[in-house]
Amino acid sequence: MSAQTNSIRRYAAIFAVFWTVAVVGSFAWLYHQEKNNILEITRAEARATYEKDTLYRRWATRQGGVYVLVNESSPPSPYLSHAQDRDITTPSGKHLTLVNPAYMTRQVFELADRQNNLVRGHITSLKPIRPENAPDAWESEALRSFERGVKEVSEVQVINGLEYMRLMRPFVTEPGCLKCHASQGYKVGDIRGGVSASVPLAMHARLARKTITGGMATHGMLWLLGMGMIGIGARSLSVRAAVLESSEERYRTVADYTADWEYWQGPDLTFRYVSPSCKEICDYSHEEFYADPALLDRIVHPDDLQAYRVHVATGGGHTEPIDFRIVRRDGEVRWVSHICRTVYTGLGKENGVRASNRDITDRKQAEAALKEQAGLLEKEVCERKDREAELEAKNAELERFTYTVSHDLKSPLITIKGFAGAVLQDVQTGNHERICPDMGRIMNAADKMSALLNDLLELSRIGRLMNQPTLIDMNALVREVLGQLAGSISQAKAEVISHQGMPQVWGDYPRLAEVLQNLVENALKYMGDQSHPRIEIGVNEGEAGAVFFVRDNGLGIASPYQEAVFGLFNQLDARSEGTGIGLALARRIIEYHGGKIWVESDGPGSGSTFCFTINLKQPKETTAS
Amino acid sequence: MISGVPLCILLVEDNPDHAELAMRNLHDGRLANKVFHVEDGEAALDFLYNRGVFVDRNQFPRPHLVLLDLRLPKVDGIEVLKQVKESDLLRSIPVVILTTSVAERDLAMAYQHYANSYLTKPIDFDSFSQLLRDLGFYWLAWNKRPW
Numbered sequence: 071m072s073a074q075t076n077s078i079r080r081y082a083a084i085f086a087v088f089w090t091v092a093v094v095g096s097f098a099w100l101y102h103q104e105k106n107n108i109l110e111i112t113r114a115e116a117r118a119t120y121e122k123d124t125l126y127r128r129w130a131t132r133q134g135g136v137y138v139l140v141n142e143s144s145p146p147s148p149y150l151s152h153a154q155d156r157d158i159t160t161p162s163g164k165h166l167t168l169v170n171p172a173y174m175t176r177q178v179f180e181l182a183d184r185q186n187n188l189v190r191g192h193i194t195s196l197k198p199i200r201p202e203n204a205p206d207a208w209e210s211e212a213l214r215s216f217e218r219g220v221k222e223v224s225e226v227q228v229i230n231g232l233e234y235m236r237l238m239r240p241f242v243t244e245p246g247c248l249k250c251h252a253s254q255g256y257k258v259g260d261i262r263g264g265v266s267a268s269v270p271l272a273m274h275a276r277l278a279r280k281t282i283t284g285g286m287a288t289h290g291m292l293w294l295l296g297m298g299m300i301g302i303g304a305r306s307l308s309v310r311a312a313v314l315e316s317s318e319e320r321y322r323t324v325a326d327y328t329a330d331w332e333y334w335q336g337p338d339l340t341f342r343y344v345s346p347s348c349k350e351i352c353d354y355s356h357e358e359f360y361a362d363p364a365l366l367d368r369i370v371h372p373d374d375l376q377a378y379r380v381h382v383a384t385g386g387g388h389t390e391p392i393d394f395r396i397v398r399r400d401g402e403v404r405w406v407s408h409i410c411r412t413v414y415t416g417l418g419k420e421n422g423v424r425a426s427n428r429d430i431t432d433r434k435q436a437e438a439a440l441k442e443q444a445g446l447l448e449k450e451v452c453e454r455k456d457r458e459a460e461l462e463a464k465n466a467e468l469e470r471f472t473y474t475v476s477h478d479l480k481s482p483l484i485t486i487k488g489f490a491g492a493v494l495q496d497v498q499t500g501n502h503e504r505i506c507p508d509m510g511r512i513m514n515a516a517d518k519m520s521a522l523l524n525d526l527l528e529l530s531r532i533g534r535l536m537n538q539p540t541l542i543d544m545n546a547l548v549r550e551v552l553g554q555l556a557g558s559i560s561q562a563k564a565e566v567i568s569h570q571g572m573p574q575v576w577g578d579y580p581r582l583a584e585v586l587q588n589l590v591e592n593a594l595k596y597m598g599d600q601s602h603p604r605i606e607i608g609v610n611e612g613e614a615g616a617v618f619f620v621r622d623n624g625l626g627i628a629s630p631y632q633e634a635v636f637g638l639f640n641q642l643d644a645r646s647e648g649t650g651i652g653l654a655l656a657r658r659i660i661e662y663h664g665g666k667i668w669v670e671s672d673g674p675g676s677g678s679t680f681c682f683t684i685n686l687k688q689p690k691e692t693t694a695s
Numbered sequence: 696m697i698s699g700v701p702l703c704i705l706l707v708e709d710n711p712d713h714a715e716l717a718m719r720n721l722h723d724g725r726l727a728n729k730v731f732h733v734e735d736g737e738a739a740l741d742f743l744y745n746r747g748v749f750v751d752r753n754q755f756p757r758p759h760l761v762l763l764d765l766r767l768p769k770v771d772g773i774e775v776l777k778q779v780k781e782s783d784l785l786r787s788i789p790v791v792i793l794t795t796s797v798a799e800r801d802l803a804m805a806y807q808h809y810a811n812s813y814l815t816k817p818i819d820f821d822s823f824s825q826l827l828r829d830l831g832f833y834w835l836a837w838n839k840r841p842w
Contacts, residue, residue, distance in 0.1 A: 473798055477766055480795040484816050484823070485712035491820020492719065511712050631769060641768060 074311040082304030086297055093293040100285040108274045112235035113224050116267040119189040120239055123175060123265055130171040131246035137166035147173050149199050150250070170250055175265075176203070189270075190234075195241070195263025197254060208236060209266055216240035216261050229268060233275070238266040331406070331429075334413065336422040339363050351406065351429045353399040371395035371403060381408070393430065405434040471638060478522055478639045478649075485515035518649070522639070525651035529638070532658040537578045539689055544572035544618065547579065548607055551586045555594075562594045562603055569608035573616050576686040581659045585667075586620070588652040589680045593622035596678075600624055615683060623677040632669050660684070701728035702835050705758035707739040707775065708732065708793075709767050713816065717762065717793070720827035726835045731755065736770030739763070740778060743785055757842075758788060760834045763810075765794040765801055773804050780809040787841050789834055 130136060137158060138144050146167040150156050156168045169177070172193060179191045194205040196213050205213055212223040216238075224237040243251070243260040256262050325332060325345055331352070332345040340363045344356035352369055359365055370378045374394035381392045391409035398404060410425035489508040496505050548568045552559070559566055590605060597603045606621040627635060634640050636657045641650035653667075660667040664685035671678040704721060708714040714732050721730050733739050739761070742749040749755040761779070765772035772792065779785045789811040794801065797815050805813050814830065817823045 473796070473800075476797075477795050480816075480818070481710055481713070483818050484795060485710070485716070487818050487820050488716040488823055489712065491824070492716070494820075511715070515712060628769075 074315060075308045078304055078307045078311060082300050085300045089296040089300060090293065093289050093296065097285060097289040100289075101282055104278045104281050104285070108271060108278045109226065109235060111274055112269040112271055113237055115189060116224065116235055116237035116269045117222075119191060119267040119269070120237060120265055123178070123191050123193075123267070124239075126178070127171040127175055127265075128244070128246075130169075130174050131244060134246065134249065135168045135170040136174070138169050140165045140167045144169065144177065149173075152253075153250070171246075172200070172203075172250070176200075190268045192266045192268070193241070193263065194266065198263070199250070199254070205264075209238060209264065212238040212266070213240075213261075213264050216264060226271065227268070233271040234268040235271060236266055236268045238264045240264050329429075331427040332425070333359070333427075334422060334424050335363070337420060342422065348427075351404065351427065352396055353402075369396045369398070371397055378408075393434070396427075404429060404431045406430060474638045475526065479519065482515035482519040482522070486512050486519075489515075521649050522651075525639075525649050525655070529651065529655055529658060532581070532655065532662060536662065537580055539576045539686055540579055541574050541688075542577050542579050542582060543574050544609070545570060547583055547586065548572065551583055551590060552607075555587065555590055558591070558594055559605075562597060564594060564597070564603035564605055566590075567604070567606045567608075569606075572609045572618070575616070575684045576688050577663050577684055578659075582663070582684070585656045585659050585682070588656050589620040592652060592680070593620060593624060593678070597622065597624040598675075612683065615685065617681050617683055619679050619681045621677065621679040626671040626674050626676045626678050627669055628673050629671075632671060635669060636667070656682075701756075702726065703729040703731060703756055703758050704831070704835075705739065705742055705761045706730055706732045707734075707736065707761065707763045707767065707772070709734050709764060713764075716823065717827055720824045721831055723824070724828040724831045726828075726831040731758065734768070736767040736772060736775040739767075739775050740770065743779065743788075759840055760831075761788055761790045762793045762830075763790055765792060765796055765805070773801075773808060776805065776808045776810055789838070791830065791834070 140146060140157070144167065146157050147170070150168055150170060150173070153168055153170075158166050158168075160166060175191070175193050179193070182190055192203075192209070194203050194209050194213070196205065196210065198204050208225070208227055212220075215223055222237065222239050224235065227234055227236045240261045241263045243256045243258050243262045245258055247262060248256065248258070251262060325343065326347075328345050328347050329350075330345070331348040331350075332343070333341055333348070334343040336342045341356075341359045344359040346356050348359065349355050354365060354369070367375070367379075371394060377392065378394050391407045393405060393407050395403050395405055406427040407430045408425060408427050410423050413421050413424045415421045489511045493505050493508045493512075496502065496508070545568075552566060552568065586607075590607075593605045594603070600623055602623070604623045606619075608619055608621075610617045610619065636653045637650075638654040639650040640654075657667050660682050664687075665683040667680065667682040669678055669680050706714060706717055706721075708717065711734070714734075718730050718732060731742065733742055738749075741747045742755055743757075743761075745752050745755060763772050763775060767775070772794070776790055776792070779788065779790055786809075790809075791812040791814060792801075792805045792810050793814050793816060795816050802813055814826060817826060
């Protein structure tokens with residue numbers, strides 16, 4: 071039961087009470103009026119009766135009484151015994167007796183008394199000549215009030231169980247009266263007594279009852295009609311209120327119980343409706359939005375305000391939502407997805423914008439996390455690809471290595487076995503000439519094999535058995551290497567120029583010394599028939615940093631072989647000393663240092679320049695000291 | 696069999712010991728009149744084209760057989776093979792690969808470049824001698840030559 075229905079019922083009850091009071095009041099007034107009417111009518115009747123009686127009496131008085139035949143009902147009055155000619159006889163012998171006004175009146179009254187429904191008269195006095203005419207209590211009271219000057223007394227009295235309207239007027243002594251009453255000392259004008267008339271109310275009351283019953287019926291119907299109308303009105307209003315209320319309930323339920331922040335902004339940009347759910351999303355209540363239409367603009371994140379304003383300015387009808395951030399009252403930033411459209415009245419007039427804001431913070435966070443994950447995954451894939459490529463390169467290198475090793479180790483074996491077989495043959499045939507040189511070949515091959523094995527071991531150590539990187543002063547390193555090679559240099563009569571001001575680098579000092587030593591040794595070894603051997607050690611600024619170089623003016627290397635010289639056991643000159651591992655080793659060391667090594671030469675006779683870079687970062691656990 | 700033309704072999708071998716072994720066995724077979732030995736691919740090509748120090752065609756004639764090692768300084772064996780087989784002039788010279796390598800890759804490469812035969816050097820001395828004798832006999836005695 072709704073409050074509105076309750077209120078309607080309360081008003082209906084009040085109306086019903088008023089209506090009842092009004093109808094009852096009206097009926098009461100009718101009843102009262104009717105009663106008064108009866109009294110007035112009976113009083114008028116009584117007055118008329120009085121007037122008539124008075125008229126008869128006055129006539130009789132003026133006549134000095136009348137003579138009537140003496141009979142049982144009209145015997146000669148004892149109270150007129152003193153009167154002259156009370157009893158006369160007509161010439162025809164009929165006995166007549168005098169009937170004075172009082173006697174006449176009494177006889178008429180007695181006649182009336184015999185009929186209940188007729189008006190009863192009574193003549194009386196405080197000093198009646200005839201004792202039967204003595205007044206009753208009410209009459210005595212009235213007679214006394216006449217002496218005080220009252221002209222008329224009327225009242226409803228119950229006589230013999232019936233209601234009567236009693237009216238009494240005084241009797242003023244007239245000259246005719248003195249005929250009988252002079253003896254009592256009355257003078258003309260004195261109040262001698264009174265005549266009362268009693269009119270029975272019963273007959274009039276019957277009429278009145280009819281009227282009242284009719285009035286009651288009319289009022290009852292009127293009351294019922296009124297009550298019915300009040301009831302129907304209240305019911306109809308209640309039904310309409312219930313319909314309205316249910317409609318409102320539906321609208322309220324649909325609009326208020328939503329997780330999204332729904333609103334309707336009128337053409338004047340004030341809020342016509344804001345769902346209470348906005349509190350959840352932005353921490354401002356819907357009342358605050360009603361009070362302050364600019365609040366929404368203020369809570370949009372400053373970075374997104376431009377996009378939001380553009381969206382709003384381009385008008386409604388957007389089917390595409392836009393996402394922007396809002397700043398809650400507590401400062402927390404949340405993402406909302408906003409979608410809006412223009413709304414129209416029933417007449418097709420624009421009526422503002424209806425919008426929904428959905429909290430998509432979780433989605434955005436998930437998206438960001440996903441993006442981050444995707445980034446990480448992509449990075450990992452890249453890294454894995456890099457590693458795969460690295461592994462592939464390693465595998466290829468290993469294959470090359472195996473190939474080289476199998477070939478180069480097999481070579482001395484063939485030599486050894488071949489010449490051993492030859493020696494054996496020579497011994498059997500007694501041919502001793504070739505034995506010594508052949509044995510020499512066998513020994514050399516064995517030495518070569520030993521050297522190869524040592525070199526292989528050495529090569530395998532690089533990257534595996536390295537020293538802790540230190541900060542190396544390249545100037546000092548060059549000085550030390552040149553010091554170690556001083557003997558060879560002076561033997562070759564070579565001029566060595568080392569540039570100063572070389573930078574410091576992070577690296578494995580002994581290994582880098584090995585590289586430099588190898589390069590200088592190579593320069594000395596492949597000097598050819600150069601009359602002024604010259605070796606220059608220095609640094610240039612390259613694109614990726616410092617490029618160290620060892621330049622000689624020796625044999626030089628033709629461009630097809632400039633890469634081959636770094637291959638394992640590759641030697642340009644098969645007769646030169648060594649196994650051909652030096653540059654392969656140098657390359658491995660430089661690569662370990664993140665650098666590159668290559669040779670530049672304009673070909674045979676123009677000298678060679680071996681260049682290398684070092685790109686090792688300072689290890690995290692090692693300090694510059 | 697005796698055609699009156701001196702039969703000559705070009706041996707391309709960077710290892711002097713292996714070259715010595717091969718030449719001894721070839722000589723012992725007494726099949727070739729002359730065995731020329733060069734130590735690298737560049738020299739081999741110069742010899743075949745009579746360039747540089749090998750310009751004298753009488754002294755350095757067109758060989759009847761080339762014994763080619765694969766791993767050579769400067770220009771390697773496959774490159775030499777390729778150039779020979781691409782040349783209209785040299786294509787008809789039989790080229791026999793004689794190498795220590797048993798790698799499938801080398802084998803495939805050699806035949807892809809029209810090597811006439813592929814032989815690996817046996818470690819055993821007797822096998823080595825037998826191989827070279829058979830080799831010389833086959834190519835220089837049994838085999839019909841175009842010139």
